[in-house]
Amino acid sequence: MASDIPIIDAHIHLYPKSELETLAWCTPDSPLAKQHSLEEYKAAFSSSPNPVKGFVFLETDRKNDLEAGVKDGSGWKYPLEEVSWLKRIALGQPKDGEGHTKEDASLCAAYIPWAPLPSGPAAMEKYIELAQKEAGDSWKKVRGFRYLLQDKPDGTGLTDNFIESLKLLGRKGLVFDLGVNQHERGRIQLEETVEMIDRAHEGVPDNEKVVFIINHMCKPDLTVYNVLTDTSYIAWRTAMFTLSKADNVYMKLSGGFPEMSDSLKKRSPEEIFEAVSPWLSVVLAAFGPSRIMFASDWPVCTVGVDGAWGKWQKLVERLCYMASLTDDEKKRIWAGTAIAAYGLEL
Known part of the structure; x- marks a missing residue:
């Protein structure tokens, strides 16, 4: 890879120690x-031969109460705290001990907060208004929202x-950043993703169709040995080509390490x-360089993996x-696709 090709990391998470208790998954x-x-994220990519020009932050699954949020907004306290x-x-306005500086502001290309999509458009309007107020001058960097479906009941x-x-x-x-998990939840997550995108675009003018940015290749099971006969791989491959038929659906090349065996993730990048x-290869064939984007999924990628970002x-x-x-x-994959999909202004 030529050393002058810049990188936009399209998927990272950040959180301060003072707000750990607000994370739904954090034990x-x-x-x-x-x-x-x-500070830690910059250390993770410090050995990169290519300049990292920016990142896209994804919401970190803060505790929330959809019902309370619709009633009085109280159930949205922690997601809005994440916007803050x-x-x-x-905006380069750090508090002591949070691990970033005023100069780091330029690295934040965009951020994608949580939003209460299951509560419907009226609640969404209310929430977006509150998020915009909380974001203040940083609102221009809010390029969309995410509501994780990977751990929600079928049909959500x-x-x-x-x-x-x-x-x-x-x-x-x-x-809309879309997070589903075929490895743990099976093909139903793929089938529902296809139907959801079809319904969200049906009858909608092209200039109003929501852009879907799919996280982590839909989290396929990367422990499969024989892809020629494995039904989960075949279902995943079929879904990739089906999903790619809509022009405004993009895919992140990310999230691989958690879906691998412990022994594989410790091996060399070549192996x-x-x-x-x-x-x-399927992701590249289905979506092409213009609709796939590099993303590290830092720090999730670091669990059980030394030097995960560089690996x-x-x-x-190598792909x-x-x-x-x-x-x-190559420039599309490393930065251009993220710029186009998110509408980044760098």
Whole structure:
């Protein structure tokens, strides 16, 4: 990879120690139950031969109460607190001990907060108004929202309220970051994703169709040995080509390490690539360089993996090399696709 190709990391998480108790998943025994700041993130990519020009922050699943939020907004306290945290990063207004500086503000290309899509468009309008007020001058860096579906009951993303919320985002020019998990939840998550996107776009003018940015390749099971006969791989591969038929659906090349066996993730980037190339190759073939984007999923990628950021970078580099991509195509994967999909202003 030419050293002059810049990188936009399209998927990272950050949180200060002072707000750990607001994270829904955070238990004392979690390997991620400690501050993960910009200072640590910069150290993670410090050995990159290519300049990291910026990142896209994704919401970190803060505690919330949808019902209380609709009633009086109280159930949205912690997600809105996360907006305030990102505002401090994006505007260069750190508090002591949070691990970032005024100069770090330029690294924040965009941030994607949580939003209560299951509550419907009226609640979404109310929430977006509160989020915009909380974000202040950093609102221009809010390029969309996420509501994780990977751990929610089947059918959550197919309710009329959810679909109408997606259509609202499209009308407002805001993207939806989509997180599903085939590895743990099975093909139902893929099937519902296809239906959800179809319904959200049905009958909608092209300029109002919500942009979907799919996280982590839908989290396929990367422990599969024989992809020629494995039904989960075949279902995943079919879904990738189906999902790619809509022009405004993008895919993140990210999230691979948690779906691998412990032994594989400890091996060299070359050996890992050999094992997971059937998945990476399908994503590239289905979406092409113009609709896939590099993303590290830091710090989740670090669990059980030494030098995870650099190791994932080398995997994506090898994919570009093996596919004989041109420099322009490489630039799309490393930064251009994220800029286009999120509408970044750098």
